[in-house]
Each structure stands twice: as structure tokens, then as C-alpha cells.
Amino acid sequence: MGGAADRGGAGMRRTALVVVHLGRAEARQAMDEVLAELARADVDALVAGDDEPAPDPVPAVDLVIVLGGDGTILRAAELTRGTGAPLLGINLGHVGFLAEAERDDVVSSVRRLTSGAFTIEARTTVDVRVHAPDGSVSTGWALNEVALEKVERARMIEVVVAVDERPLSSFGCDGIIVATSTGSTAHAFSAGGPVVWPDVDGMIVVPVSAHALFARPLVLGPRSVLAVELLEESAAGGALTCDGRRRIEVPRGSRVEVRRSPVPVRMARLSPAPFTTRLVHKFGLPVEGWRGRPVTLRSAPRPEEAG
Template identity: 60%
Template sequence: MSRRVLIVTHGGRPEAVAALSEAVRELTEAGFEVALHDDDLAESFGDHMAAARAREGVTESEAVMVLGGDGTILRAAELTHGTGVPLLGVNLGHVGFLAESERDDLRHAVRRLAARDYEVEERAVADVAVHLPGEETPRTGWALNEATVEKARRERMVEVGIAVDGRPLSSFGCDGVVMSTATGSTAHAFSAGGPVMWPEVDGVLLVPLSAHALFARPLVIGPRSTYTVKVLERSPVPAVLTCDGRRRIDLPVGSWVEVRRGALPLRFARLSPAPFTDRLVSKFSLPVVGWRELAAKRPEHRAPGHDAEHDAEHDAEDEKEA
């Protein structure tokens, strides 16, 4: 029986077209049957029939190879969520935090896939339930990165109430609230001042956006707890919920959103056993050596009267010991 790989790419970019051509050639030579999916997959929030139609044929695939940046991977995640099929990301974007391989390593990634030489890593998602005024049944969805409640109009703040496990915690005016998984902690929540969470942290993060309040700090709850964010009756503007920057639903005044750790994780094919710390340093180009250490080793910064030859000997000895 032939092995099958589904490719999702950003078809409008020249570099994606070139990468697609190479990927199809390499996969075919490795014995795979290749299927392409380059449509915009985003469905309306809670439109599960559309999601089911988009996933047709995915379960017959061994993996979904994504050629693009994090946005394309989030798009492909709509295909694989709930199927158990792993995603293998080849980065064509800027940061590519979710990608496993870079463009130059495409042939190597195909060879590893053909040899089944990869590990499968599970990433938790957030389950989202939206309660709208006048509707008895909540509308449900999910997010890999984050679910964001934001003001629907820019001229006024939205007034929200925050609760954890049904117990009121705080209320304030703000531009919005980001509720993020550990995976999404390096995305919208990070840019809003939230902490970086290692992938194995089994929790959900909440970060207020420009809150007008004394107590509006990032929060992290455990896997059995639930956030509730309500658009209060006194709010001068409604809100909108967006999941992963793609699936959205309007939130009239009086609506509330519940977010918890999801039951069905997403699966990623990992080619490298490198720890998350190394990935963080690489993707953000973090300076692991401080400027003070670098300055101390420059001759022009050494104090007058120092024996440069003596210092050089000590530097050589330090390098040997290191």
C-alpha cells in the first residue's frame, strides 16, 4: 500500500511555489503519493460541518507537510485537529516558531519522513465555549495558540469580568484579553507582555491587553481549571472572539467565553531532539553571552598597566578549562 503525504502551502508566494515543486519531487522519489491542499481553510467559529469537509482525506495521510510560516501551520492545524495525523513544518516565514525544519533542509526532512525517523510531540490546545444572549446551547471551538477577546470598536474600552472555576476574580476596562496555551505563549500573549511557557507546562495563560486596573497581571491556571471572560452589561462596546487569528465570532454585551485545556491535542513530527531552550535562543536570536562578558575580553577595555601577554595566557587557560 502506498504511503501518502498531504502538502499545505502558501500558494501566492514565489518561494512557496519553488519549495512546493521540490517537495513534490522529493516525496515522489521517496515513494510517497502526494496530495495538495492550498485553499484558505478557515471556517466560521463553531462551523463543525465545514471543518469536517475540510478534513476529508486527511486521515489517509501519514503526515501533513506544511511549507510556510506559523500562519500556514495554524491554517494546516485546522485540517489535522482531532485526526491524530502529525504536522511537519518547513519554515518559509520569518520566525517559524512552530516549524521543525528550514527551507534549506527540505530534502533531509523528506528523507527522515520516508525512514519514519522522527518523534511525535503532542501540543495541548484550548477548548473554547461561547455563550451568547438568547441562545441555550454554547457554540464551541478550539485554538492552538490563543483565544482572544477584543473590543469590537477602537474608540472605547470593553468592560470585562474575569472568573476562574466560576469564582469572580476581577473586572476592568481593557482593549482585550488573550487566553493562550503554552504553545501560544510565544505569540500574541508574548507581545502583550506575557511570560514564555515551556511546552510541557500543562496550563492556560491569561494576559490582559492595556487594562485600566491595578490588578491586571498575567495568570496561569492548571489543566482542570477554566477561565470565564464576560462582556459586562455596562460595557460601552461589544467584543469579538478570535481563535488563532483566524476563526471569529461576535460577542454582544452580556456574552461570556469559557476557555480550558482541550481534550484533543495536536501532533507535530519532530526531527530534532533539541530542547525548547535551544529553539527559543535560535528563533529569537537571544544573546547567551552578555555584553559585559564580551567587553571584558576586549583589550581596549582593560585597565592601564595590565600585562596584555599575561592576560592572554589566562584567557587561554580559561578556554582550556571551559
């Protein structure tokens, strides 16, 4: 853990990538404040819109600052995963579950990031491989989830699910979501999956509108491999989306494999508040009657936790 830049030695200037939802006036105003604070801290800045194509190669950056909602944060993770740079999300959206700070805290949050007053939370990602009937293999990854979905509205897909090379069940469905603990509060949650605490290193499997007696959500361990085969007799093919952003076609007869990735996304944390407190805050959950000690989201980290 730690917040100091990993790249370069003493005296070298750092670089921050600012990923922003450029279509919103509020985001542009917040971007100006971020750039001014980075200049004050002698940190160079690169700006990327959340709909711009990914650079190749990804620039070497020390810090990542995101201005927008969860979709913009997922875009920033797409741009910078594997660089090791900590990612700080500042929420300009609605719930903003992946964000660490809110709009009113832009300047103070950037100041803490550049001074090293933060901790690192490594979020698990998953790798996916799609083996098509013609022998071709497509690959992808996701921070939140991969979702296999039908491509024809009026027809289900027929699948057989296996865990660790052992078949588990076959059924017809509208799709299957495989989420990380980070993504348990996103698409998987909407489909009836459980909320999983971020320190649970596993995969959540949620069938969508399945026609089967045994099609409940599953939680797999970190070393398990999930396989989903789209049967030849399926009425139509499917499509796999990674974090709702990257799409892979899945023709009938394909095999989809999902496993834990060795490459995490490094999220910058400014508050030591536990996940329970964040869950209550983001979802507006009722907690009246609780008589224990409250924990605020904006508590400053203890000196031994900072940077």
C-alpha cells in the first residue's frame, strides 16, 4: 500500500491522466479545477475524453483522476489497467459506486492524491476467452462483469455451465452474468445477485431469466474456472460484453471461459470507512435505530495508513 508515485526517482516530474466525461459542462468545470491543482503540485497532466479511442501503447502515468460516473471510471480502468497507477474516481454521476470522492471535494481530493495521503485497494478483475467453433479464440477482461446475452429478443439461448471442468447444469436463459465482487453492486445486483464485499476474492455467477429448477446465483472461489458452452441447438447466437463496453460475438457452439485475472485495478482510497458504510451511503439504506459508533465516509486516514 502507499500513495507515492512508483515511477521515476527523486526529482522526476510525475504525470497524471485525467479522464473526463467531456459532454457535461459540470465535468469541464471540475476538470479546470483539477488541472489547476495538478499544476500547483508540479504534476504534468494528460486529458482523455471517456469516448476517445485507447492509445497504443498506454502512456506511462503515475496517477489517474476520473471525473464522471461509474461508466467513466470503467473507461479509465480500460485505459490504464496494468500500468500500476492508482485510480481516483470523483463522482459526477448518480450513485457513483466506484467513486471515492464527490464533486464538492475535487480540490482537496486531488491535493491528497498528489501528496500521497491515500491507500491502495487492489480490485480483482477477470479474464475471459471465447473459443469459437471455427477454432478462433477471442479474449477480454472486466473489472465489473462479463455478460453473455442473447442477440435475438424473442429467443433464448441454450447453455451448459461447468465449474473446474465439471458440468453443473444446462438450461435456457436470456443470459449469464459473471461478476467480480466490485461488480456485485452493478448489473449482477440488478439481476438478483448478492452484494459481495470487495475483499472477497471470488466470482459471482448470475443466470438471467433462466428456465431451470437449479439456476440460482453462485459464488465461486478465486482459483475456479467457469465455462459456459452455447449449445449448437440454441435458437440463436449470443454476444459477450465486458463492463458493458467491449463486445465479443459468441456463435452457437462456442465455449466461454472466465477466470480470475492476475492483473488488478488499483483504486486510490481517501477514507478508511468500511464497505458497509459506503453501501449505506451510496444506496441510501435506512439505519435508524442503530446505537453503535457511526463511521463517516470522509474520515481522514491515520498517518500510518497514508501514502
